[in-house]
Amino acid sequence: MFDDLDATVKALLDDAAAPQTVRDADVSFDTPDRDYKPAQATLNLFLHEVAENRSLREEGPVTMRTDTGFTTRMPYLRVDCTYLVTAWSNQTGGLKAAAEHRLLGSTLQWLGRFPVIGEAFHRGALRNPPQPYPLSTTVAQTREGRSSAEFWSALGVVPRPAFPLTVTLTAQPYDEVVNEVAPKAVRVTGTPPEHPQLAGRVLDHNLAPAPGATVLVVQTGDQAVAGADGEFAVPDLEFGRYTLRVQRSGGPAQEVAMEYAATHQRITVVLQQP
Template sequence: MINDLDATLARLLRSNLPPEWADQVQISFAAPDSQFPPQSVALPAIDLFLYDVRENLELRSNDLSTQRRSDGTALQRRPPVRVDFSYLVTAWPSESVAGPWEDEHRLLGEVMRALLQHRTIPQELLAGSLALQETPLPVSSLQAGRLHSPGEFWQAMGGKPKVALHYTVTASVETDAQVVPLVIDKHLGVGILRHEVPQPAAG
């Protein structure tokens, strides 16, 4: 499903960027390290690097759903697990322009505008398995990221820090159903309660 999420975000950007940017930039999901761009990516490019995946505990539900079957069993399923997928979004201008930093900031500004258009991802943009989800996919933009130390992150990427946006999508991950037996017979036990009346003492 992560591939489907990547494809969905690419659709989201291309549908919301100005035509002059949507037609010329490539969208990448590679690590923004010192070797970027990879050979398969031509600049200018937008990079969405998936750097953190974790369960959203605030949306956790322990309610069970039970689907009865004709063979005396039932399918018991927990609610889908809500998972936060956090991306680091960077802009990479063409190196042949006179002021690459200006193009970088301009492109990143358009990306920010595009991502802020929606609080949930529109249904018509969902790709693959995500299109089958009943729960909307909420997003959060420009919030504090999951990186504990951005400096250490960029050092690990090659020591060239870049301005970046944090973007998080919350999606549902289905859990497997379990087959459980159904209780179809009830046995009630009937007993007689005897109450003994105390006898008067002999005089």
């Protein structure tokens, strides 16, 4: 994932429309420590921080409509990847500083054109499958309270001009996607309050009617059989808590607990896949 991000950023810097000084420079992702001494003009992008962007976190599973129904997936992980961009020259003295400043400034201006890295630059796993969200960037923005001096001190080198480049990519830690069939129709039925009865409908695992399914009220022994549309009714039953044992011919029995009351006289039972 991170190597593909490196390749994506490099493709952006190698683009034919980029400034000549940027295109002519080598691009390196090595650690710029005390032993780092490139032999030619080089742009170094050191990936020094990877952190989840919690402000972009999705809350809970995400359901999306498809041509045949719905898919439900676990939330994506949004990750901020921060590079430290520095310029290096093999010249000496004042020429060295001038060349590095020129290269660093041209790079800053070029990267500033891309609040989002277009799909044409995406490489590897960032291209196939495509990123579900745009590959957004921020340039030359530092977090409050952060000091670059500590960073250079940890590397054991003299501080030098640099700016951060943060790219927010999307990762999917979970492979599971649940496909659900959309209902073809919605049917509204009711029970007259003056003639209460426990009623409902039995559906199979594909949400189709399950004719012939038996519905047994465990506590009383009352039984009903679902009709062609899956409908069933148990009349003359007192309000209370009951367990329904539902079974289709040749299939396993399935028990469902319910509270049968004046305001709750209907139930829909979806049978498990045999």
